[in-house]
Amino acid sequence: MGKPNPDDRRYTKEHEWALDNGDGTVTMGITDYAQHLLTDIVYVELPDIGKKVKQMEPVTVIESVKSVSDIFSPVSGEVVAVNETLQDKPELINEDAFGEGWIVRIAMADPAELNLLMDAATYTSLTEAVKDAGH
């Protein structure tokens, strides 16, 4: 039984979450559901500060024991901070995907983009539908 998806943030269909920090930036990471699918995470390729990103374009790469996955930026903008702790402890994403396992902070180019993303309830029913379909 995974952790519930917090109501205070928005979700992409690629299983990223975006938390509006109220200062023009969002913090992003992957959901608990995603970390569970990836299994043990061994490496996170963090982007450079200042990197410009577009919504739903790859912003980082997560390597687990069984795969290497692109992680997509939930919003367009510029990377202003990265979670350096993940260099030595990539497993934080497995342990606390919604908290200590945050990945990148982005200054938004267009806050309205958040409205294109799902709320917690919609995202939760998406993942449950997938489960019911036997994935």
Next chain:
Amino acid sequence: MDYTPHTPDDIKIMLQTIGVPSLDDLFTDIPDAYRLKDLPDLPAPLSEQEGWQHMVSLSAQNTSPVMTLMGAGAYHHYIPAVVGHIVGRSEFYTAYTPYQAEISQGILQAIYEYQTMIARLTGMPVANASMYDGASAMAEGVVLAGKTLNRDRILIGRSVHPEYRRVVATYCAANGYNIVEIPYTSSGRLDTAVLAQTIDNQTAAVCIQSPNFFGIIEDLREIEPVAHATGALLIAGFTDATALGLLKPAGVLGADIVCGEGQSFGNPLNFGGPYLGIFAATEKLLRKIPGRLSGMTVDQDGKRGFVLTLQAREQHIRREKATSNICTNEALCALAASVYLVSLGKNLRKIAELNVHKARYLKEKLSSLVGWEVSFTAPVYNEFVLSCPAPEKVNAAWREAGIAGGYALGKDYPERKNDLLLCATEMLSRMDIDHAVTIAAEAR
């Protein structure tokens, strides 16, 4: 794994099990028009003895020179007998590259030892399990640079082996990269002034070879700062691996990728292949490098074991995002190289020194002949370029005497029509060299 062919009874039972009347019925998808009804007109079969004699007479059409003065990417070195003994073991000789790799602890350990030795010789923290050959290793390095930096401009020295440049061009064309060739100066070295003028923020890599195609040792201390000033990667190639026994490693001098040809380590000339691509890189590039990586670890009982590691880089997992689609290595050639290096140990340096001395002696003797001149001034390893009045006549005279002569530069460098690229390794005795020089002196 044994090969046990099916008996007619086996076939009958299998056909019955799947409910198919005959073997021919398994091929009904192939239209009748394309099916072979009779074998084409082939000669009658030969007995084993006749077959053997036929092959012997075919191979007699080859000529092997008694000595060679040619390098140009493939080198005649002495191979200690122990190499053949280890490499010839059927566990190594007949094995294909392991897929359930961890079951083959012996080969994984051998690859790990190979990687360790290459890392030390190149002055880099990481070396892979090998690539196909020096040319494709360099090309893969170029693609790595392009993909990692997301830039599409490649600068390559004209003094890099012409065939390496052609292979790099093939890979670059497929990836949409532009290549600019950097000329060499009258000293024979890369023109660093032109390099500095040509490099820009779109340059992914500066690709050089040292010793270069003319045998000249490049000064990486001059080249490295220029490459890194714009953030480009410095790729340092080589064609005779024995040079690693003497020259300061490119890794120590700041190269990001060191790649080249490992044939000189314990592998015969083999008519051009199979050869051995050596590839080493910085820690920063670890997750981008192509090819297999053998890693050392412990099992659940704490005992040492070996695995293929960081496989998520490779194309069977990373798919189109992988740097390369190579999923194999030159295991047997790498093993030969490892046994060569282990049997020589620190004496690799002595081999390299012999190469330098022999080449210097050959160079002095030939360049003292009437009409012969040294073409370049910069220091060399075991190859050098001389100009002479009639290079074809000299090579013909050498060929008559059973000597493979120099490599005529004219077809690759039209401005160097009278130049010969010559090589002397530890295989040439003083008498051999004197003999070759006498023939050259008399060639008219």
